[in-house]
Amino acid sequence: MSAPGLAGLTPSAPTASRLVLTGVEQRFRAKDGSTTHALGPLDLDVVDGSFLAVVGPSGCGKSTLLRLVAGFAQPTAGSVEVGGRVVDGPSPDRGVVFQQPNLYPWLSVAENVAFGLKMRHVPRAERRAIVAEHLELVGLADVASRRPYELSGGMQQRVQLARVLANRPSVVLMDEPFAALDAITRERLQDELLRIWRTHRTTVVFITHSVDEAVYLGTRVLVMSPRPGTIVADEPVTFSTSDQAGDAVRDDPAFIEQRRRISAHLRPARNQNPQNPQKESA
Numbered sequence: 001m002s003a004p005g006l007a008g009l010t011p012s013a014p015t016a017s018r019l020v021l022t023g024v025e026q027r028f029r030a031k032d033g034s035t036t037h038a039l040g041p042l043d044l045d046v047v048d049g050s051f052l053a054v055v056g057p058s059g060c061g062k063s064t065l066l067r068l069v070a071g072f073a074q075p076t077a078g079s080v081e082v083g084g085r086v087v088d089g090p091s092p093d094r095g096v097v098f099q100q101p102n103l104y105p106w107l108s109v110a111e112n113v114a115f116g117l118k119m120r121h122v123p124r125a126e127r128r129a130i131v132a133e134h135l136e137l138v139g140l141a142d143v144a145s146r147r148p149y150e151l152s153g154g155m156q157q158r159v160q161l162a163r164v165l166a167n168r169p170s171v172v173l174m175d176e177p178f179a180a181l182d183a184i185t186r187e188r189l190q191d192e193l194l195r196i197w198r199t200h201r202t203t204v205v206f207i208t209h210s211v212d213e214a215v216y217l218g219t220r221v222l223v224m225s226p227r228p229g230t231i232v233a234d235e236p237v238t239f240s241t242s243d244q245a246g247d248a249v250r251d252d253p254a255f256i257e258q259r260r261r262i263s264a265h266l267r268p269a270r271n272q273n274p275q276n277p278q279k280e281s282a
């Protein structure tokens with residue numbers, strides 16, 4: 001079931017963005033003393049340059065997993081390492097793209113993209129060059145001086161992506177980034193992300209509810225079980241590393257078959273009786 005992230009690449013030594021989770025578990029304790037076992041135990045090894053797409057039923061711990069890699073929280077058990085270092089807090093080296101763009105409304109598009117660079121005291125001239133490069137990258141050079149509220153949802157999401165990429169992170173963590181967008185905008189942004197990833201090959205961890213999106217974008221798809229989330233399937237995917245995109249991929253019988261197979265792993269969860277949810281551990 002387990003497979004390397006990219007065909008033929010078996011991780012061995014820590015590299016800049018190799019992501020290693022060992023025995024990771026997350027439990028949340030409520031005020032009344034009850035505990036929610038949200039995640040794990042989970043082991044994962046992701047090689048540099050992977051596009052790891054994670055799917056799973058609602059509440060299975062996908063965002064929890066992402067938050068642990070981001071360093072927003074510490075696991076109850078186990079360890080999370082990026083580039084051979086234990087994650088013990090957030091870092092611009094692990095950029096997070098959320099479902100909602102959370103841009104600063106009082107800043108222009110360019111100032112939003114420059115924000116992290118300014119915080120890190122990147123000199124003004126360098127900052128300007130990096131911002132221009134990244135606005136160009138996401139196709140927003142012509143709206144640099146606008147405010148976020150003047151942009152569409154898809155454009156705002158591109159600004160968020162540019163802001164994260166401008167920090168040149170070794171890992172980009174994306175939590176259902178396109179879920180709030182209409183179908184056409186979503187497909188357009190998938191293709192833009194694919195184009196950027198194909199050029200830069202930054203390691204991406206991408207949470208989604210869409211199997212189609214996971215198979216379209218990923219070099220590896222993880223399927224998680226219902227809570228506590230563990231890995232029930234782990235498949236390499238090759239469509240995003242081909243030079244094809246759009247309908248040429250989605251109409252490919254191999255794509256349709258892989259999408260079907262991965263969806264089948266989710267089916268027992270889909271068929272679960274909602275009147276009988278998993279019991280909380282005491």
Ligand SMILES: Nc1ncnc2c1ncn2[C@@H]1O[C@H](COP(=O)(O)OP(=O)(O)OP(=O)(O)O)[C@@H](O)[C@H]1O
Pocket residue numbers: 028029036038056057058059060061062063064065227
């Ligand atoms: N801070 C917290 N305190 C208590 N419980 C939490 C906390 N964060 C998450 N949980 C619980 O942990 C479980 C996993 O949540 P998580 O948000 O990671 O799931 P998910 O797979 O991302 O869900 P969805 O697909 O619906 O966004 C859920 O039962 C959730 O209620």
